[in-house]
Amino acid sequence: MxxxxxxxxxxxxxxxxxxxxxxxxxxxxxxxxxxxxxxxxxxxxxxxxxxxxxxxxxLRPEVFTNTTPGPMTQGGGIANAIAGSFILTFLGIVVATPVGVLAGTYLAEYGRGSKLAEVIRFVNDILLAAPSILIGLFVYTLMVQPMGGYSGWAGGVALAIIAVPVIVRTTEDMLRIVPGSLREAGAALGAPMSKVITKITWRAARAGMITGILLATARIAGETAPLLFTALNNNFWFRADLMGGVANLPVMIYQYALSPYQNWRELAWAGALVITLTILALSIVARLLFRKDVAR
Missing domain, CATH: 1.20.5 (Single alpha-helices involved in coiled-coils or other helix-helix interfaces)
Known part of the structure; x- marks a missing residue:
């Protein structure tokens, strides 16, 4: 006992x-x-x-309606910088999304353990850790010098190069989470692999893939270094052909924050707040979508 x-x-x-x-x-x-x-x-x-x-x-109303002021001028706003940042980010994500999604799909569905897939993953990891200023210098040599000047196209390509590895990694990870039984069910019905991927695995991982795209958008929205060598900046609205300097928030903040003019420094603070809140909103949306995908 x-x-x-x-x-x-x-x-x-x-x-x-x-x-x-x-x-x-x-x-x-x-x-x-x-x-x-x-x-x-x-x-x-x-x-x-x-x-x-x-x-x-x-922040004041004219900040969102006026263009950035020149030296020795009062007032002004950041409307052209906001529009330019939107255009550059949109170009970057439009170029990066198909490349990143298709590359991630190859790694998760076709490549798996192949030698080519290992090389792609290795290069993708290098791009993830590469300093953005080096990407800016690369695009400067590749596009700015041959085209004879700065342009929004070069800025969009630089941002796309930064966004691609983020989308590739997220797409591959999300597709790997999809159960193999779903692929086997589609193959049992006689569907080719392309149909299984587009109709089953992409749909199952849709929220996670969109999360990766949003995270990549938030990643490139605040990049300054690559734009200094590609799109640069100006005090006017961008041209329809996007040639010449394109006003954007990151470079505007960098230049105005170092200036001796009080109104320029105030606009730099306003621009920093706008871009921070935008990135914060994108990150929150991405996390909500990811949680929804995990809950399912």
Whole structure:
């Protein structure tokens, strides 16, 4: 009876069997992790609050209706920069989406463990980590110099190169999550692989693939370095052929924030707030779509 009563008693606390030095080391590491996490959250929160304070105070109706001012001028707005950023981001994502989706589909459906797929994944990982300024220099050599000047087309291509690896990685990961039984069911009905992919696997992974496209859009919306070498900037509306400099928010923020003019610095804060809120909205939408896809 004594043996049975002892065996049915509550087990000893796990830390009771651990030496005190290990217990103290675990607690110390946990405290350090919490400390640095709080430090990171504090710094990010401080930046966001400063951006909200400075940006909201600089916002006024004419900011969204007037073009960017020249030197030694008062007032002005960022309407042309907002429109230019929209055009460049749209061009970049339109070029990157089919390339990224089809490449990710090949890696997940056709390539799998092939040597070519391994090479593509390796190159894709390099592009994911490549500094954006190098991509800007590459497109400058590839397009700007031969075309004889800056253009929105070169800016769109530079942004597309940055967005492609994000879409490729997300598309491959989402397609790999799709159960193989769905593919087998489509093949059992006599559907070719192309139909199985377009009608079954793409539909099953649709929300996740859209999430990747939105994340890529948020990734390129705030890029500055590649646009300095491709689209540059101006104080006017963009031309219909997108040749010449194209006004955009990232480069405008970079140039105006370093200027000695007070109204330029205010417009830089306003532009930073607009682009931050846009990227935040895209990230929230992407996460909601991803959660919906996982829940299904």
């Amino acid at each position: 004594d043996t049975m009563s002892r065996s049915t008693t509550a087990p000893t606390a796990p830390w009771g069997r651990v030496r005190r030095s290990r217990y103290l080391a675990d607690r110390a590491l946990k405290a350090i992790c919490i400390l640095f996490t709080c430090l990171g959250v504090f710094v990010l929160g401080w930046i966001l609050l400063m951006l909200l304070y400075q940006g909201i105070s600089a």
